[in-house]
Amino acid sequence: MGSGLRVAALTVVVVVVLAACSSSSKQAATPTSSGGQSTVATSGGGQATVTAADTRQFTPVTLTITVGQTVTWTNAGTIDHTVTFDTGPAFDKPLAAGSTVTRTLSTAGTFTYHCTIHGPSMHGTIIVK
Numbered sequence: 001m002g003s004g005l006r007v008a009a010l011t012v013v014v015v016v017v018l019a020a021c022s023s024s025s026k027q028a029a030t031p032t033s034s035g036g037q038s039t040v041a042t043s044g045g046g047q048a049t050v051t052a053a054d055t056r057q058f059t060p061v062t063l064t065i066t067v068g069q070t071v072t073w074t075n076a077g078t079i080d081h082t083v084t085f086d087t088g089p090a091f092d093k094p095l096a097a098g099s100t101v102t103r104t105l106s107t108a109g110t111f112t113y114h115c116t117i118h119g120p121s122m123h124g125t126i127i128v129k
């Protein structure tokens, strides 16, 4: 009976450690593909992040958030970009290499934006629900 309990306890420990590892590696992982993927941000005021890189794309291209959530754009590359909204209240911010831009969206709707440096081909959409 003693060894059976020990095995069971050890199994629980291993499962907990594995779960902790996999969740932290998920957070650290950067998206590898960039073709039209969309992400739904976690509800409840969680972080919503868009990454701009030297590929001249915003990743994810489409991000769905909840009303009142703050989106953070991070320039992970070495060239400058902008976050310039096409719709909604005016918003046109430089996104220099290594910097971040944040915007809290408190109105439901679909908002498109682009980078003025690289033109409409570098674009993204924020869906606020």
Ligand SMILES: [Cu+2]
Pocket (backbone or CB within 6 Å): 056, 080, 081, 082, 115, 116, 117, 118, 119, 122
């Ligand atoms: Cu750009």
